[in-house]
Amino acid sequence: MSQMTSSVESGLGPNLLPDAVAVERTLAGDRDAYRILVERHSHNVYRLAYRMAGNSHDAEEIVQEAFLRGYQKLKQFAGQANFGTWVYRIAANYAIDRLRQRKVEDSRREPPARESEEGHELDPLAQIKDSAPSPERVAGSSQLALRMQQALKELTPAERTAIVMRHWDGCGIEEIADVLKSSTTAAKNTVFRAVQKLRVALEPFAEGRQAARAMGVE
Amino acid sequence: MEHIKEEELIAYHDGDRTNRERVQQHLQSCAECRAALEKIEAVFAAMDSLPVPDPGENYGQRVWAAISPRLPEKQSPWWEAFFAPRRLVTVGAMAAVIVAAFILGRKTVEPPKGGDVTSEEQVRERVLVVAVGNHLNKSEMFLVELSHAQPNPASGKLVNISAEQHRAEDLLEENRLYRQTALKEGDQVMASTLDELERVLLDVANSPEQVTQARFDSMQKKLESRGILFKVRVVQQGLRDRTNPAKQPVQQNQQRNISRMNHKEGNLA
Numbered sequence: 001m002s003q004m005t006s007s008v009e010s011g012l013g014p015n016l017l018p019d020a021v022a023v024e025r026t027l028a029g030d031r032d033a034y035r036i037l038v039e040r041h042s043h044n045v046y047r048l049a050y051r052m053a054g055n056s057h058d059a060e061e062i063v064q065e066a067f068l069r070g071y072q073k074l075k076q077f078a079g080q081a082n083f084g085t086w087v088y089r090i091a092a093n094y095a096i097d098r099l100r101q102r103k104v105e106d107s108r109r110e111p112p113a114r115e116s117e118e119g120h121e122l123d124p125l126a127q128i129k130d131s132a133p134s135p136e137r138v139a140g141s142s143q144l145a146l147r148m149q150q151a152l153k154e155l156t157p158a159e160r161t162a163i164v165m166r167h168w169d170g171c172g173i174e175e176i177a178d179v180l181k182s183s184t185t186a187a188k189n190t191v192f193r194a195v196q197k198l199r200v201a202l203e204p205f206a207e208g209r210q211a212a213r214a215m216g217v218e
Numbered sequence: 219m220e221h222i223k224e225e226e227l228i229a230y231h232d233g234d235r236t237n238r239e240r241v242q243q244h245l246q247s248c249a250e251c252r253a254a255l256e257k258i259e260a261v262f263a264a265m266d267s268l269p270v271p272d273p274g275e276n277y278g279q280r281v282w283a284a285i286s287p288r289l290p291e292k293q294s295p296w297w298e299a300f301f302a303p304r305r306l307v308t309v310g311a312m313a314a315v316i317v318a319a320f321i322l323g324r325k326t327v328e329p330p331k332g333g334d335v336t337s338e339e340q341v342r343e344r345v346l347v348v349a350v351g352n353h354l355n356k357s358e359m360f361l362v363e364l365s366h367a368q369p370n371p372a373s374g375k376l377v378n379i380s381a382e383q384h385r386a387e388d389l390l391e392e393n394r395l396y397r398q399t400a401l402k403e404g405d406q407v408m409a410s411t412l413d414e415l416e417r418v419l420l421d422v423a424n425s426p427e428q429v430t431q432a433r434f435d436s437m438q439k440k441l442e443s444r445g446i447l448f449k450v451r452v453v454q455q456g457l458r459d460r461t462n463p464a465k466q467p468v469q470q471n472q473q474r475n476i477s478r479m480n481h482k483e484g485n486l487a
Contacts, residue, residue: 031289038285039278046277050270060273064285071289148264166232167265192225198261199224205260 019083027074034074038067041084045091051164052095054152062098066091088169092161092179099157144205151201158182159194166191222251224258231258287390287420290398346399347457350408353392354454357415360385361447364422365438377434379422386422393419407456411449418446 017025017036025033042063049062070077070087077086152160158180165171165179177187222230222241230241245252274280364382397412418441429437441447 031286034289035282035286038282042278042281043273046273047270051268056271056273060281063281067281068285068288071285144264163265167262188229189225192228195228195258195261196224198265199257202261202264203257 023074023077023083026071034071037070037083037087041087042067044084045088048088048091048164048169049095051168052092052099052160058098062091062095065094069094089175089179092165096157096161096179099160103157144202147201147205148198151198154201155194155197158190159197162187162190163194163198221248222254224254227251227255227258231255231262287424288416343460346403347460350396350400351454351457353389353396354450354457357389357393357419358447358450358454360389361418361441361450365441365447367434367438377429377431379429379434382422386419390416390419390423408453411446411453414444414446415450418444 017033019037019040022033022036026037045063045066046059049059049066050056053059053062066087069090070083073090077083155163161179162176165176166173173184173187173191176191177184180187180190182190222244226237226241229236230238245255360382367382393412393416397409397416400408400412421437421440
């Protein structure tokens with residue numbers, strides 16, 4: 001690809017160019033070096049964004065904004081972490097701001113709009129697939145998904161961010177605290193609260209399954 | 219027997235080493251806490267089974283295509299960007315305007331009384347004002363035509379906007395350079411208006427050559443709702459006033475008008 005020439009001239013193909021070198025090149029004026037970083041880390045940032053936003057339209061906007069901000073702030077990066085972690089954090093910060101803004105906007109609207117009627121995608125938790133989809137289980141998992149969808153929406157932006165970062169992406173409490181702009185103790189409590197709320201939401205289904213297991217039905 | 223707190227069970231599930239042995243021992247002998255742990259595990263298992271749709275192998279390329287026109291070019295050496303081949307036509311046109319403005323300025327500006335010589339700063343500003351004014355005139359014409367365009371019904375259900383796209387692409391190059399200059403000069407009102415104009419131009423330039431009637435209508439509505447035409451006219455007026463010292467107070471109103479409009483938009487968003 002001709003646009004990649006300046007980065008390829010180094011002797012390393014775009015796929016082999018280390019992030020740190022790509023960052024240096026970008027700072028030196030080689031825009032195509034940033035393209036390498038974008039193409040390399042987009043999928044990872046998208047996964048976070050999708051789990052935070054719950055739909056692909058918002059997720060794509062979060063990804064684009066994260067890389068735009070990353071480019072603008074690249075001088076501040078200065079090798080403080082690896083680029084993937086850094087841009088992930090920018091995306092998490094932007095996503096939590098969007099969630100907070102959305103909550104404020106939603107709270108102003110009366111009565112709350114039913115998203116499914118507006119053609120929006122369902123939240124990720126609404127898409128749980130069952131490995132043995134008998135009709136009863138399909139019905140059960142669909143209810144479970146709806147309940148979880150509701151529970152996820154009821155989480156505060158901080159709780160949703162904390163649970164996504166902690167559980168899905170295995171982030172440390174310090175990293176979560178950094179995004180939430182809170183202490184590590186507060187971040188830990190936020191994770192606990194999120195799990196508690198989801199657990200309470202799942203309670204009827206978990207009890208049903210335990211009973212079914214005890215009766216040998218499942 | 220004192221049961222394990224839920225927080226501790228969640229931490230235990232997360233692999234936290236604090237009190238791990240104590241929790242483990244307790245779980246062996248307490249069915250109630252084991253059941254509580256199972257419920258927590260069920261939450262995580264449900265989360266683990268959630269799919270994230272695959273955005274596709276070329277997703278990274280799509281992200282790049284979407285953001286690259288919006289990347290500021292401050293990290294490039296200025297001369298490299300300025301003399302890039304695809305910019306030469308635009309740069310040539312701009313140079314002609316700037317030279318014309320400069321010559322015009324030299325011929326028409328009378329030396330101020332008291333022997334002061336017009337400072338380089340003033341000449342530079344005059345040149346910029348004329349060049350940006352010219353760009354805004356072209357942009358205004360483009361916006362007016364786009365907002366009043368009546369698609370040709372003979373072309374079927376799709377509206378061909380290839381001509382508008384070419385014009386938007388040409389204006390984009392100029393717009394970016396003037397926006398960056400305005401930013402450097404600290405002219406926030408100008409920079410913000412040019413930034414909004416750039417979004418409209420990008421929208422048109424990145425659309426397919428033929429769009430559906432619905433999409434075309436939506437583009438026109440977006441233009442109207444953003445009030446970009448009004449903002450461009452306000453900035454144009456501000457530029458005219460800048461060259462006419464008698465109207466300085468009018469120029470100060472420019473910032474207020476646009477700020478008010480932006481504030482109104484912010485409330486609506």
